[in-house]
Amino acid sequence: MDQNLFLLAAFTATFFAAGIVKGVTGMGLPTVAMGVLGALLSPLAAASLLLAPSFVTNLWQLLAGPNFGAMIRRFWPMMLMVALGTVPGSALLIEGDTRVTTTALGAALTLYAAYALLARPFRVPERLERVASPVAGFVTGLVTGGTGVFVIPAVPYLQSLGLERDDLVQALGLSFTVSTIALGLALGWSGGIGSDGWLASALAVVPALAGMQVGQLVRTRISPLLFRRLFLVLLLLLGLDMAFRPLF
Known part of the structure; x- marks a missing residue:
């Protein structure tokens, strides 16, 4: 098979599969996309491709929630720090050694999967939220900028606040949307994405949305908990492979 056709097929399948995960679990599209594409491309190229499908799917998730205004008022300090942290973090993707960024991406994927599988839920007291939210946001921004993965520590932190299910999904959509825009x-400001990169990212929206539709159907037929566990195990193995690959 021609290499370009192989890459096109791989990109399409990756974003379709990532959309399925997003449709079933409400998260995971950038994580899956970076995990798979990071094995085929540089982390910078992979991060460039996920921008448009991540933005569209997460904005949809954000606006579909019931308390948009309340989410903005509650979490704007965290979102501001996500944006501020992404800028210095992105220097690792743009100028860093590919081996370093690949290892960092693998470590981020492994950490998230291991936490989600093994760690006991914890609760951040409401009195600490004013301080904890900006810290969690800034660290999330650094990780987002350096690896293209939006989930650490935003996901476990937001889960620790005891939000209702719909509010949690909407808060995750807000965090992921801000992370995507900031990245x-x-x-774009640094010239890390060319015009071809923007076009390829826009085209990836189609298989991602198709995958989301399939994922929403899958969610009605299988246990979301079982699907999530299988997904996290695969993500853990993928992250370990990427983290240690540069060493060999």
Whole structure:
């Protein structure tokens, strides 16, 4: 098979599969996309491709929730720090050694999967939220900028606040949307994404949305808990492979 056709097929299948995960679990599209594409491309190229499908799917998730205004008022300090942290973090993707960024991406995937599988839920007291939210946001921004993965520590932190299910899904959509915009601006401002990269990212929206539709159907037929566990195990193995690959 021609290499370009192979890459096109791989990109399409990756974003379709990532969309399925997003449709079933409400998260995971950038994580899956970075995990798979990071094995085929540089982390910078993989991060560039996920921007448009991540933005569209997460904005949809954000606006579909019931308490948009309340989410903005509650979490704007965290979102501001996500944006501020992404800018310095993106220097690792843009100028860093590919081996370093690949290892960092693998470590981020492994950490998230291991936490989600093994760690006991914890609760952040409401009195600490004013301080904890900006810290969690800034660290999330650094990780987002350096690896293209939005989930650490935003996901476990938001889960620790005891939000209702719909509010949690909407808060995750807000965090992921802000992370996507901040990463896109940081990479675009630095020249890390060419015109071809933007076009390829826009085309990836189609299989991602198709995958989301399938994922929503899958969610009605299988246990979301079982699907999530299988997904996390695969993500853990993929992250370990990427983290240690540069060493060999």
